[in-house]
Amino acid sequence: MKTYNQINEKISSGKAVVLTASEMKEYIEAHGVRKAAKDVDVVTTATFGPMCSSGCFLNFGHSKPKMRITACRLDGVPAYSGIAAVDCYLGATQLRDRDPANSNFPGKFDFGGGYVMEKLVRGEEIELTAYSYGTQDYPLRDLKTKFTIHDLNQAIMVNPRNCYQNYNVATNCSDKRLYTYMGQLEPKMGNLTYCSAGELSPLLNDPLYETIGVGSVVWLAGARGHVFSEGTQHCPTCERTDNDVPAEGAGTLALTADMKKMRPEFVRGCSFVGYGVSLALGIGIPIPVLNERIAKHLGVRDKDIRAQVIDYSTDYPLRTGNVLGTVTYEQLKSEVIEFKGKKITVSSMSSRYKALEICQLLKDDILKGNFLLSQPLSPLPKEQGMKQLTIRK
Template identity: 80%
Template structure:
């Protein structure tokens, strides 16, 4: 048994033993869970992929004369202004008002909120345009100016749902191509698309949220961030296989961090033809090896993690609940799976390569004593379902 304080003391004195999630699995295979729990202090996990439920709160500062913004746009992308005078929330999936979206299907969605956020992190200038109805203390009715991240008082990333514990694997059983948030799906199960950092993924290495909770410090695109809540659609009561590993969506995290401290290579606007714009984000989460139970969960490998294959031509859009079957991440990462009597090529929207890179960066930061862990203030719910929306007539 170790405590957070003991582990932090070791990190601060440069004596902590830190492994990446991949290294930990090899260590456990070689020396067993008991020795791993004793010898290893921290394991770094990570994920890098599109996370639509992301965005930033921005504070522009006050113009002269002042304005109480009621509507505003950054590079033509509307940000929600129904908050205080010069605050707004820019969402990752918002597209410019002028975008033809899917009016000529499939739309390209070449630019959106995620791209504006990427530009800000890169230090580029964006155009701010704002309206107001004018008040006695905020007389200005409109403004148009150029602004950078450095010009703003605060830029706080607040993401209601990141780091899905597990996710659907998509196929297309129809006879025409589908354009989805999991990429293009070729007819007649012509390909299979998934989105997970697999065995590196934070919540797959802590399946019952024993170390990751509200208040946990995370590496959010290079900045120190925090888990501020369970994520939206957090649904821990789900199908689980051996070692408590969820075989479907399950848990999610709500994350926050300072945009000004983020690294541009880990905050990337992205576009899905026919679907929309989004933001690909890199998240690293350290797992303190508090005891043997935590270590045992860290032993999970791709072959132990199942994901459900869903038909995105009918079952997903119509919410039938039908599942075609299951595959594991070892099969998915191999590039080809045998499924329903057919060999299907697989590909991912989540980058294993970048997740590995984040595991290594976080490991280095912990080893050099600059990244300390924090004990959660509250545990994430372990029993909780997810309600559908029933349309009332």
């Protein structure tokens, strides 16, 4: 048994034993869970992929004369201004005004909120246009200027849902190509796409939320950030296989961090033809090895993690609840998978390459002694279902 304080003292004095998720799995396989729990202090987990429920609060500072911004555009992308005078919230999936979207299907979706967020972190110049109805204390009605992230008082990323614990696998049983947020799905189960870091993923390494809770420290695109809440759609009550691993979506995290401290290679605008724009994010979460149970969970392998295959031609859009079957991440990572008697090629929306890089970067930060862990202020809900929207007449 170790405590957060003991681990932080070891980190500060440069004596902590820190392994990446991959290294920990090998260590457990070589030496067993008991020894791993005793020897290892911290394990770094990570994920990198499109996370639509992301966005940021920006504060522009006051113009002269002052303006109570009613509506604004950042490089043509509307940001929500229904808060205080010069605050706004920019969402990752917001399109530019007059974007043709899917009017000429499939739409290209060249630019949107996620791209503006990437430009911000890159320190690039962004055009701000704003309108106001004008008040006596805030007389300015129109504004057009340019700014970079350095000109802002705050640029705080606030993401309602990141790090989905597990995720479904998409395929297409119809006879025409589908354009989805899981990529393009070829007819007649022409391909499968998945979006999870699998055995590297934070919540798959802490399946019962024993260390990751509200207040836990996270590495959000290179900045030190925090879990500020359970994520939206957090649904821990779900089917779980051995070692408590969820077989479906399950838990999620709401994350925040200072964008001024982020690294642009981990904040990437992205686009899906026929679907829309989003933001691909890199997230790392350190897991303290407090006891043997936590160590045991860290031993989870891709072969132990199952995901549900869903038909995006009917079952997904119509919410039938039907599942075609399940596959493991080990199967998904072999290039061709045998499913329903058919050999199918697999695509991933989540980058294992980037996730490995983040595990290593976070490990280096902890070893340098400048990334201490924080004990959760409160745990994430462990029992909770997910409601659906009933359309009432």
